[in-house]
Amino acid sequence: MSAAAALDRSGMSEKGAMRREALWRNRLVLAGSSLVLLLVLAAWLAPFGVKAKWLRNPIQQMSAGLDADGMPLPPGRQFLAGTDNFGRDVLSRVLHGTRVSLTVGVAAMLVATIIGVWIGMLAGYWGGKMDLLLMRFTEMNMTLPAILLAVALAGVMDGRVVHLHPAAWPWHGLDLQLKRGMVSLFLIIGLVCWPGMGRVIRGQVLAVKAREFVQASRALGASDTRLILRHILPNILPTVLVVAVMLTANAILLEAGLGYLGVGVPPPAPTWGSMLYEGQAYFISAPHLVMVPGAAIVLTVLAFNLLGQGLQEWFDPTRERRR
Amino acid sequence: MTGRFLFRLFWSALTLLGTALLTFLLVNVVPGDVARVIAGPKASPQVLEEIRQRYHLHEPLWKRAGYHFRQLAAGDLGHSFVTDQPVAEAIRARLPTTAALTVTAVVMWMLLAVPLGVSTAKYRGSWFDRSTLVLATLSLSLPAFWLARLLQYWLAYKLGWFPVAGFLGFAHLLLPAATLALLYVGYYARLIHAHMIEVLDSPYIRSARAQGTPERVVLFKHGLRNALIPVVTILGMDVAGLLGGVMFTENVFALPGIGTLAVQSVFNLDVPVIMGTVLFSAFLVVAANLVVDLLYRWIDPRLR
Numbered sequence: 001m002s003a004a005a006a007l008d009r010s011g012m013s014e015k016g017a018m019r020r021e022a023l024w025r026n027r028l029v030l031a032g033s034s035l036v037l038l039l040v041l042a043a044w045l046a047p048f049g050v051k052a053k054w055l056r057n058p059i060q061q062m063s064a065g066l067d068a069d070g071m072p073l074p075p076g077r078q079f080l081a082g083t084d085n086f087g088r089d090v091l092s093r094v095l096h097g098t099r100v101s102l103t104v105g106v107a108a109m110l111v112a113t114i115i116g117v118w119i120g121m122l123a124g125y126w127g128g129k130m131d132l133l134l135m136r137f138t139e140m141n142m143t144l145p146a147i148l149l150a151v152a153l154a155g156v157m158d159g160r161v162v163h164l165h166p167a168a169w170p171w172h173g174l175d176l177q178l179k180r181g182m183v184s185l186f187l188i189i190g191l192v193c194w195p196g197m198g199r200v201i202r203g204q205v206l207a208v209k210a211r212e213f214v215q216a217s218r219a220l221g222a223s224d225t226r227l228i229l230r231h232i233l234p235n236i237l238p239t240v241l242v243v244a245v246m247l248t249a250n251a252i253l254l255e256a257g258l259g260y261l262g263v264g265v266p267p268p269a270p271t272w273g274s275m276l277y278e279g280q281a282y283f284i285s286a287p288h289l290v291m292v293p294g295a296a297i298v299l300t301v302l303a304f305n306l307l308g309q310g311l312q313e314w315f316d317p318t319r320e321r322r323r
Numbered sequence: 324m325t326g327r328f329l330f331r332l333f334w335s336a337l338t339l340l341g342t343a344l345l346t347f348l349l350v351n352v353v354p355g356d357v358a359r360v361i362a363g364p365k366a367s368p369q370v371l372e373e374i375r376q377r378y379h380l381h382e383p384l385w386k387r388a389g390y391h392f393r394q395l396a397a398g399d400l401g402h403s404f405v406t407d408q409p410v411a412e413a414i415r416a417r418l419p420t421t422a423a424l425t426v427t428a429v430v431m432w433m434l435l436a437v438p439l440g441v442s443t444a445k446y447r448g449s450w451f452d453r454s455t456l457v458l459a460t461l462s463l464s465l466p467a468f469w470l471a472r473l474l475q476y477w478l479a480y481k482l483g484w485f486p487v488a489g490f491l492g493f494a495h496l497l498l499p500a501a502t503l504a505l506l507y508v509g510y511y512a513r514l515i516h517a518h519m520i521e522v523l524d525s526p527y528i529r530s531a532r533a534q535g536t537p538e539r540v541v542l543f544k545h546g547l548r549n550a551l552i553p554v555v556t557i558l559g560m561d562v563a564g565l566l567g568g569v570m571f572t573e574n575v576f577a578l579p580g581i582g583t584l585a586v587q588s589v590f591n592l593d594v595p596v597i598m599g600t601v602l603f604s605a606f607l608v609v610a611a612n613l614v615v616d617l618l619y620r621w622i623d624p625r626l627r
Contacts, residue, residue: 028456136334139612140341143605145567151589152349152597253466257571260468261586280472287476294469301464309460 028310035303043098056089058096059268063087072286082288084279090288093270094296100271101300104186105252111190112251113244116197123198124205125228135202142195147257153188154180154263180266185258189251200243204236238315242308249304256297272297331616335609342605346598347391351384400602401595403588410599413584418566420490421573421580424503425565427496429558431504432511439508440515440550441542444523447516455512462509471502471575488577499576503569507561514557518550552622556615563611567604 024030049055056062066087067073075082081091123134208214214231222230258264259273267274272293279289374380379387394401400410439459443452478498479487485498522528523546531541568582577583581600588596 136338136341139338140345143338143342143608144345144601145564145585145604147570148568148585148589148597148601148604149349151586152601249464253464256466257468260466260571261589276469276472283472283476284480290469290472290476294466294473297466297469298461298464301466302461305460305464306457309456 023314026310026314028306029314030310032303032305032307032310035299036307039098039102039300039303042095043102046092046095046099049095050092055095056092058092058270059088061086061088072282072289074286075288081292082286084275084289085282085286090275090292093275094272094292096270097272097275097293097296098300100182100265100269101252101255101297104182104189104255104265105248105300105304107182107186108189108193108251108255109244109248111187112193112197112247113240115190115194117201117240119194120198120201120203121205121228121232124202125209125224125232127206131202135199138195138198142199146192147254150188150192150254150258151261151263153191154185154258180263182265185255185265186251189254189258192254193247193251197240197243197247200239201236204239205232208232208235238311242312242315245304245308245311249301249308252297252304253301327620328617331613335613339602339606339609342609343392343395343602344388346601346605347388350594350598351387395602400599403596404593405591405596410595413596414581414599414603417579417581417584420578421566421569421582423493424496424499424569424573424578424580425562427493427500428503428507428565429562431500432508433558435504435508436511436515437547439512440519441547443512443516444519444546444550445542447520452516455516459509459513462505462507465506467502467506467571468575470505471499471572474498474502475575488575490578495576495578499569499572499578502572502576503565511554511558514554515547515550518553519546522546522550552619555622556619559611559615559618560608563607564604567607568600 046055046058050057062083064078064087066083072085072087073079073083075090079089079091081089081094084090084093119134119138123131123138209232214227217227217231255264255271256273256276259271259275260277262274262277264273265271267278275293276290276297279286279293282289379390382390391401398411400414402409403413406413439455443455446452475487475498479485486495489495528541528545531545532538536545566581568585569580570582570586572578573580573582574586581603584596585600587593588600
């Protein structure tokens with residue numbers, strides 16, 4: 001979380017003397033956002049591509065996609081990125097995998113941001129015992145290893161039905177089926193990722209709360225709601241944005257990791273992690289099964305990280321560019 | 324100082340207790356047929372019944388929590404459902420591998436990150452600094468399991484420079500450690516860079532330069548020493564995290580460490596081992612937090 005620490009030190013809105021360059025002039029932002037845009041386009045257009053017949057169906061198993069020994073084909077003219085062990089088109093699967101990664105990544109980021117901002121705000125604004133308890137709770141969550149926690153949570157999602165009501169009462173409306181899918185996945189990842197955000201926000205709220213204009217507003221009799229909505233929230237928004245973008249990168253990485261461990265979105269849905277997991281058995285004979293989805297993961301995570309890095313620089317130009 | 328220490332110790336213990344409770348609830352609150360997991364799909368009803376008796380699976384949750392915490396208080400992490408080996412023993416047997424891997428990796432990435440961080444801070448804004456920033460971001464974006472497979476295929480299988488997998492000696496640690504080092508070096512290079520910049524802008528560095536101190540001494544003796552203090556905090560936490568299990572890298576290279584143990588336990592639904600490894604890793608992180616906090620106060624007199 002060096003991002004927020006950097007923002008914190010600079011006293012962001014107080015340096016009107018330093019002119020900001022235009023957002024798009026920052027090359028990191030430019031590179032990151034165009035990559036993200038490209039990925040969003042790929043995710044959006046992939047199903048249309050299948051309909052328009054210039055992309056193959058990602059889950060259709062084709063005999064033309066296997067060689068005489070039933071092994072996957074390497075990248076070539078017919079299959080641009082080769083085929084997998086079921087004779088499915090890797091290019092189409094990777095493009096469709098963008099949908100899962102982006103959806104889960106962004107949704108998990110939203111979950112983590114909502115929890116993190118809420119808890120960080122409560123702890124930072126009210127302080128005292130509330131702060132102590134909430135921060136211990138955050139620490140407890142931080143001490144649990146994220147990937148292991150996520151795997152354990154995902155392991156629980158095996159399709160069983162949980163009855164939230166006493167056995168004698170027929171309130172089946174409350175029944176909850178725990179099954180693996182995109183929704184449970186982004187909830188899990190969000191629940192694992194929030195503590196970092198919570199800590200950063202708490203620090204920011206503490207810093208903003210101590211500034212003169214907040215003190216003045218309070219002295220004039222502004223209510224807590226007004227202080228939070230009008231003064232504190234707008235001032236911590238840049239931090240939230242930077243951390244959220246980087247959180248998205250981490251969530252996508254975690255989603256791929258869970259897929260790789262075999263507890264992501266269940267097959268035959270094309271996800272990058274599960275493609276790697278299935279492909280690694282053929283690694284020696286068909287390395288493209290590992291290379292292609294892996295490259296897609298790196299590209300996506302890199303895109304969000306570059307964007308985050310660039311936004312951080314843009315919000316705080318004194319830090320990096322001064323010589 | 325003593326009061327501060329006792330206060331920290333109290334909260335560390337409480338954090339651990341909370342973590343233990345959280346883990347217990349997480350693993351136990353959703354009912355699954357654990358007896359079936361232990362005995363396998365073809366077990367007879369008698370065997371299932373015996374297992375339920377042995378592990379108190381009949382009892383209500385709060386009673387099981389009672390047994391669990393009494394056990395923990397006695398330092399007993401329970402026995403594996405699958406191998407019946409005591410969990411503490413399994414962790415102890417695998418700790419040296421993970422520790423050796425962690426130490427090798429830390430040495431590797433710090434040897435790379437320190438020169439990178441210092442030189443990019445010295446020449447900040449230069450093309451060298453900017454391209455290091457992009458490369459560091461790339462290092463942050465690599466998935467461990469993919470990088471491990473890539474290096475394994477290319478450097479071990481194709482070129483034959485390293486053993487492919489398994490653990491027989493130090494040579495088997497080099498490639499896994501290099502994988503970890505590549506994953507961490509970017510973050511540390513930027514971290515050292517950021518703290519170096521802050522230090523180099525401070526008045527005492529200006530005085531040192533004005534006095535005609537050689538640049539080498541300014542950078543490394545006055546600059547780096549102070550810049551490394553905050554880095555130690557994060558390094559401590561990361562080392563603790565790695566010691567708690569390097570899941571992907573250990574798995575790909577088939578190293579018999581705690582990460583492999585953790586992954587296997589998840590796949591086998593081996594509840595005591597899952598809880599044991601999670602608790603162990605949580606213990607390390609809490610302990611590292613405590614040690615780093617005290618160390619910090621000792622290194623930096625301003626905080627006393």
